[in-house]
Amino acid sequence: MTEVANQPRRRYAGKPAAERRAERRERLLEAGLQLFGGGPGFRAASVSALCETAGLSTRQFYQEFHNLEEVLAVLHARVNDLAEQAAVEALTRTAGQDIGRRATAAFRAYAASVTDDPRRVRLAFVEVVGVSPGMERRRMERRTRWAELIHAELMAAGGGDEAASRAYRVATTAFVGAVNGLVHDWSAGYVDATLDEIAAALVNMLVGIPREPPSR
CATH class of the missing domain: 1.10.357.10 (Tetracycline Repressor, domain 2)
Known part of the structure; x- marks a missing residue:
């Protein structure tokens, strides 16, 4: 257990996983602002539409948020x-x-x-x-x-x-x-x-x- 805990955090494309996740979250929030505030509105939006706008998958969405x-x-x-x-x-x-x-x-x-x-x-x-x-x-x-x-x-x-x-x-x-x-x-x-x-x-x-x- 100690060896696993002491292993360095994984990095992808030169960025720590936490930083990449924060960036994905911001992309989802920006997509939400676009759909809710500039597009069809909250009631007409969907998770799939938001993910398409953000260029991310629904799996990545549910890693950050429970729902719209x-x-x-x-x-x-x-x-x-x-x-x-x-x-x-x-x-x-x-x-x-x-x-x-x-x-x-x-x-x-x-x-x-x-x-x-x-x-x-x-x-x-x-x-x-x-x-x-x-x-x-x-x-x-x-x-x-x-x-x-x-x-x-x-x-x-x-x-x-x-x-x-x-x-x-x-x-x-x-x-x-x-x-x-x-x-x-x-x-x-x-x-x-x-x-x-x-x-x-x-x-x-x-x-x-x-x-x-x-x-x-």
Whole structure:
């Protein structure tokens, strides 16, 4: 057993097996993005079509993923991770500025990331909706994560007690829904506006969130 464990890992075409497997996984994910976001869509796709697009076998597919929904889930998480990273970096760059400027920078970074590739928009805002209870749970968890990020920024900017915090949570949840709908409609050509106009509208909505809960 010791001799086998100590043998060097196999290499193919000058690359370790792990590196080759990672490359295959990326090819499958890119094929998924193409089919789900740029081709017939998730519901019309098949494992065989995805493998043909990736230039790989179904055996190789099942070495990486259980099914197409798992590919969709990984891609959805990746789109959001990239957008969140861009938004957080913008917030870091604008630390110390007023909430309006910080929100504008963060939204522009978010929108630039999501809309950089039209396939990302379709995948993140259209193809993931209503796929399954599991996918809906992932989608809602990500929306909650966005709402928590915005909630934290509002609390840092305006302070407030527990009652204000609860009010912020309701408002930020509604705000995230508005962002998702508006970015999708804008990227699909249903909203005639520039990115600056979209950013201004959303920032005005955000900074207009009451800093104190309504009196009873």
